[in-house]
Amino acid sequence: MTSISLAYCPITVDDVEAAIPFYRDGLGLEVVNDVAYDGHRWVSLGFAGQEGLSLVISDPIAGRSPEDGESLERLVVKGSGPGPYVFSTSDIDATFERLRSFGAEVLQEPMEQSWGPRDCAFRDPAGNHIRINQV
Template structure:
Protein backbone atom coordinates (compact mmCIF):
# COMPACT_ATOMS: atom_id res chain seq x y z
CA UNK A 1 0.00 0.00 0.00
CA UNK A 2 1.23 3.52 -0.82
CA UNK A 3 1.91 5.93 2.04
CA UNK A 4 -0.34 8.96 1.43
CA UNK A 5 -1.56 11.91 3.48
CA UNK A 6 -3.48 15.12 2.93
CA UNK A 7 -1.15 18.09 2.43
CA UNK A 8 -3.28 21.04 1.21
CA UNK A 9 -6.96 21.77 1.25
CA UNK A 10 -8.14 24.82 -0.71
CA UNK A 11 -10.77 27.13 0.76
CA UNK A 12 -12.21 29.72 -1.63
CA UNK A 13 -13.08 33.06 -0.03
CA UNK A 14 -14.21 36.43 -1.31
CA UNK A 15 -12.16 38.45 1.22
CA UNK A 16 -8.80 36.90 2.09
CA UNK A 17 -8.13 39.28 5.00
CA UNK A 18 -11.49 38.56 6.65
CA UNK A 19 -10.87 34.84 6.16
CA UNK A 20 -7.42 35.10 7.76
CA UNK A 21 -8.97 36.70 10.84
CA UNK A 22 -11.55 33.91 11.09
CA UNK A 23 -9.26 30.93 10.53
CA UNK A 24 -6.35 32.34 12.56
CA UNK A 25 -8.08 34.21 15.38
CA UNK A 26 -11.35 32.29 15.81
CA UNK A 27 -10.26 28.75 14.89
CA UNK A 28 -6.64 29.09 16.07
CA UNK A 29 -4.74 28.10 12.92
CA UNK A 30 -1.22 29.40 12.42
CA UNK A 31 -0.39 31.68 9.47
CA UNK A 32 2.34 29.92 7.46
CA UNK A 33 2.66 31.78 4.18
CA UNK A 34 1.11 34.68 2.24
CA UNK A 35 1.90 34.78 -1.48
CA UNK A 36 0.66 37.35 -4.00
CA UNK A 37 0.78 37.01 -7.78
CA UNK A 38 -1.14 38.61 -10.64
CA UNK A 39 -3.55 40.37 -8.27
CA UNK A 40 -4.39 37.21 -6.28
CA UNK A 41 -3.30 35.84 -2.91
CA UNK A 42 -2.76 32.36 -1.57
CA UNK A 43 -2.59 32.28 2.23
CA UNK A 44 -1.51 29.06 3.93
CA UNK A 45 -2.58 28.28 7.48
CA UNK A 46 -1.57 25.24 9.49
CA UNK A 47 -2.42 23.26 12.57
CA UNK A 48 0.00 23.08 15.51
CA UNK A 49 -1.14 19.52 16.26
CA UNK A 50 -0.98 18.38 12.60
CA UNK A 51 2.22 19.60 10.97
CA UNK A 52 2.12 19.25 7.21
CA UNK A 53 -1.66 19.69 6.89
CA UNK A 54 -2.43 23.09 5.41
CA UNK A 55 -5.50 25.13 4.45
CA UNK A 56 -4.91 27.48 1.53
CA UNK A 57 -7.19 30.52 1.33
CA UNK A 58 -7.60 32.19 -2.05
CA UNK A 59 -10.11 34.24 -3.99
CA UNK A 60 -12.31 32.57 -6.62
CA UNK A 61 -10.19 33.75 -9.55
CA UNK A 62 -6.84 32.62 -8.14
CA UNK A 63 -5.34 30.06 -10.51
CA UNK A 64 -8.54 29.69 -12.51
CA UNK A 65 -9.86 30.89 -15.84
CA UNK A 66 -11.98 34.06 -15.66
CA UNK A 67 -15.14 32.04 -16.43
CA UNK A 68 -14.40 29.46 -13.72
CA UNK A 69 -13.51 32.20 -11.23
CA UNK A 70 -16.79 34.02 -11.87
CA UNK A 71 -18.82 30.80 -11.55
CA UNK A 72 -17.08 29.89 -8.29
CA UNK A 73 -17.51 33.45 -6.94
CA UNK A 74 -21.28 33.18 -7.50
CA UNK A 75 -21.37 29.90 -5.54
CA UNK A 76 -19.24 31.24 -2.67
CA UNK A 77 -21.35 34.41 -2.31
CA UNK A 78 -24.49 32.23 -2.05
CA UNK A 79 -22.88 30.03 0.61
CA UNK A 80 -22.95 27.13 -1.87
CA UNK A 81 -19.23 26.72 -2.37
CA UNK A 82 -17.29 23.52 -1.72
CA UNK A 83 -17.64 22.04 1.70
CA UNK A 84 -18.55 21.57 4.41
CA UNK A 85 -15.12 21.88 5.96
CA UNK A 86 -15.12 19.71 9.08
CA UNK A 87 -12.73 20.32 11.98
CA UNK A 88 -12.31 18.42 15.26
CA UNK A 89 -11.43 19.70 18.71
CA UNK A 90 -11.17 18.28 22.20
CA UNK A 91 -12.87 21.43 23.57
CA UNK A 92 -15.98 21.98 21.45
CA UNK A 93 -17.64 24.33 23.93
CA UNK A 94 -14.55 26.52 24.28
CA UNK A 95 -13.98 26.72 20.52
CA UNK A 96 -17.69 27.35 19.94
CA UNK A 97 -17.54 30.35 22.31
CA UNK A 98 -14.42 31.73 20.58
CA UNK A 99 -15.97 31.39 17.12
CA UNK A 100 -19.25 32.87 18.37
CA UNK A 101 -17.34 35.87 19.80
CA UNK A 102 -15.74 36.41 16.37
CA UNK A 103 -19.17 37.31 14.98
CA UNK A 104 -19.41 34.28 12.69
CA UNK A 105 -22.90 33.24 11.60
CA UNK A 106 -24.05 30.36 13.82
CA UNK A 107 -25.95 27.64 12.00
CA UNK A 108 -26.10 25.15 14.87
CA UNK A 109 -25.13 25.30 18.53
CA UNK A 110 -23.22 22.30 19.97
CA UNK A 111 -25.41 19.22 20.11
CA UNK A 112 -25.18 15.44 19.80
CA UNK A 113 -26.13 14.29 16.31
CA UNK A 114 -28.27 11.17 15.72
CA UNK A 115 -25.36 9.67 13.72
CA UNK A 116 -22.96 10.02 16.66
CA UNK A 117 -20.75 13.09 16.97
CA UNK A 118 -21.36 16.13 19.09
CA UNK A 119 -20.79 19.13 16.84
CA UNK A 120 -21.69 22.70 15.91
CA UNK A 121 -21.82 24.63 12.63
CA UNK A 122 -20.89 28.12 11.42
CA UNK A 123 -20.34 30.01 8.21
CA UNK A 124 -16.94 31.61 7.66
CA UNK A 125 -16.94 35.25 6.46
CA UNK A 126 -17.23 34.07 2.82
CA UNK A 127 -20.21 31.83 3.56
CA UNK A 128 -18.38 28.48 3.59
CA UNK A 129 -20.00 25.89 5.86
CA UNK A 130 -17.76 25.01 8.80
CA UNK A 131 -18.62 22.07 11.09
CA UNK A 132 -16.67 21.40 14.27
CA UNK A 133 -16.82 17.95 15.88
CA UNK A 134 -15.95 17.06 19.46
CA UNK A 135 -12.83 14.87 19.20
Protein backbone atom coordinates in the same frame (compact mmCIF):
# COMPACT_ATOMS: atom_id res chain seq x y z
CA MET B 1 3.03 -0.01 0.59
CA THR B 2 3.60 3.67 -0.21
CA SER B 3 2.27 6.15 2.34
CA ILE B 4 0.07 9.04 1.36
CA SER B 5 -1.23 12.05 3.27
CA LEU B 6 -3.24 15.18 2.62
CA ALA B 7 -0.98 18.19 2.02
CA TYR B 8 -3.50 21.02 1.78
CA CYS B 9 -7.17 21.78 1.49
CA PRO B 10 -8.23 24.83 -0.53
CA ILE B 11 -11.07 27.03 0.68
CA THR B 12 -12.34 29.75 -1.64
CA VAL B 13 -13.31 33.06 -0.05
CA ASP B 14 -14.46 36.34 -1.54
CA ASP B 15 -12.16 38.41 0.72
CA VAL B 16 -8.91 36.79 1.88
CA GLU B 17 -8.13 39.57 4.36
CA ALA B 18 -11.53 39.20 6.04
CA ALA B 19 -11.18 35.40 6.24
CA ILE B 20 -7.77 35.34 7.95
CA PRO B 21 -9.01 36.28 11.48
CA PHE B 22 -11.74 33.60 11.34
CA TYR B 23 -9.26 30.83 10.56
CA ARG B 24 -6.24 32.20 12.45
CA ASP B 25 -7.82 33.62 15.59
CA GLY B 26 -11.18 31.85 15.65
CA LEU B 27 -10.03 28.33 14.76
CA GLY B 28 -6.49 28.80 16.11
CA LEU B 29 -4.59 28.02 12.90
CA GLU B 30 -1.19 29.56 12.22
CA VAL B 31 -0.32 31.50 9.05
CA VAL B 32 2.59 29.57 7.54
CA ASN B 33 2.74 31.14 4.07
CA ASP B 34 1.29 34.21 2.37
CA VAL B 35 1.83 34.44 -1.38
CA ALA B 36 0.67 37.22 -3.68
CA TYR B 37 0.86 36.88 -7.45
CA ASP B 38 -0.83 38.64 -10.34
CA GLY B 39 -3.36 40.42 -8.13
CA HIS B 40 -4.33 37.30 -6.16
CA ARG B 41 -3.34 35.95 -2.76
CA TRP B 42 -2.97 32.47 -1.29
CA VAL B 43 -2.68 32.25 2.51
CA SER B 44 -1.69 28.88 3.97
CA LEU B 45 -2.66 28.16 7.56
CA GLY B 46 -1.17 25.26 9.49
CA PHE B 47 -2.62 22.97 12.14
CA ALA B 48 -0.81 22.48 15.46
CA GLY B 49 0.56 18.95 15.68
CA GLN B 50 -0.12 18.22 11.99
CA GLU B 51 3.11 19.15 10.27
CA GLY B 52 2.78 19.43 6.51
CA LEU B 53 -1.01 19.92 6.46
CA SER B 54 -2.34 23.34 5.46
CA LEU B 55 -5.59 25.03 4.72
CA VAL B 56 -5.16 27.45 1.80
CA ILE B 57 -7.56 30.37 1.44
CA SER B 58 -7.73 32.29 -1.82
CA ASP B 59 -10.16 34.26 -3.94
CA PRO B 60 -12.29 32.46 -6.57
CA ILE B 61 -10.23 33.50 -9.59
CA ALA B 62 -6.81 32.72 -8.06
CA GLY B 63 -5.28 29.98 -10.23
CA ARG B 64 -8.42 29.55 -12.35
CA SER B 65 -9.73 30.84 -15.65
CA PRO B 66 -11.85 33.98 -15.32
CA GLU B 67 -14.95 32.00 -16.37
CA ASP B 68 -14.38 29.26 -13.77
CA GLY B 69 -13.52 31.83 -11.11
CA GLU B 70 -16.66 33.84 -11.78
CA SER B 71 -18.81 30.68 -11.57
CA LEU B 72 -17.18 29.69 -8.28
CA GLU B 73 -17.50 33.23 -6.94
CA ARG B 74 -21.27 33.19 -7.58
CA LEU B 75 -21.54 29.96 -5.56
CA VAL B 76 -19.40 31.26 -2.70
CA VAL B 77 -21.32 34.54 -2.45
CA LYS B 78 -24.62 32.59 -2.26
CA GLY B 79 -23.20 30.35 0.49
CA SER B 80 -23.44 27.40 -1.91
CA GLY B 81 -19.73 26.84 -2.46
CA PRO B 82 -17.89 23.60 -1.83
CA GLY B 83 -18.25 22.14 1.61
CA PRO B 84 -19.12 21.75 4.34
CA TYR B 85 -15.59 21.83 5.67
CA VAL B 86 -15.40 19.69 8.81
CA PHE B 87 -12.89 20.31 11.61
CA SER B 88 -12.35 18.46 14.91
CA THR B 89 -11.63 19.87 18.35
CA SER B 90 -11.10 18.48 21.82
CA ASP B 91 -13.27 21.24 23.38
CA ILE B 92 -16.26 22.10 21.22
CA ASP B 93 -17.77 24.50 23.77
CA ALA B 94 -14.63 26.65 23.97
CA THR B 95 -14.20 26.60 20.18
CA PHE B 96 -17.86 27.52 19.70
CA GLU B 97 -17.64 30.46 22.11
CA ARG B 98 -14.38 31.71 20.56
CA LEU B 99 -15.90 31.68 17.04
CA ARG B 100 -19.13 33.26 18.21
CA SER B 101 -17.14 36.02 19.95
CA PHE B 102 -15.51 36.75 16.57
CA GLY B 103 -18.97 37.38 15.16
CA ALA B 104 -19.12 34.24 13.01
CA GLU B 105 -22.61 33.39 11.80
CA VAL B 106 -23.89 30.51 13.93
CA LEU B 107 -25.78 27.85 11.97
CA GLN B 108 -26.07 25.36 14.83
CA GLU B 109 -25.10 25.47 18.49
CA PRO B 110 -23.24 22.43 19.92
CA MET B 111 -25.49 19.37 20.04
CA GLU B 112 -25.33 15.58 20.02
CA GLN B 113 -25.92 14.18 16.55
CA SER B 114 -27.74 10.90 15.91
CA TRP B 115 -24.80 9.72 13.77
CA GLY B 116 -22.33 10.07 16.65
CA PRO B 117 -20.39 13.26 17.23
CA ARG B 118 -21.28 16.32 19.21
CA ASP B 119 -20.90 19.17 16.74
CA CYS B 120 -21.76 22.74 15.81
CA ALA B 121 -21.82 24.75 12.58
CA PHE B 122 -20.89 28.23 11.37
CA ARG B 123 -20.43 30.19 8.19
CA ASP B 124 -17.04 31.78 7.64
CA PRO B 125 -16.93 35.44 6.48
CA ALA B 126 -17.36 34.30 2.85
CA GLY B 127 -20.38 32.13 3.65
CA ASN B 128 -18.62 28.74 3.57
CA HIS B 129 -20.31 26.11 5.73
CA ILE B 130 -17.97 25.08 8.56
CA ARG B 131 -18.80 22.16 10.89
CA ILE B 132 -16.81 21.33 14.02
CA ASN B 133 -16.89 17.90 15.69
CA GLN B 134 -15.75 17.11 19.20
CA VAL B 135 -13.22 14.28 19.38
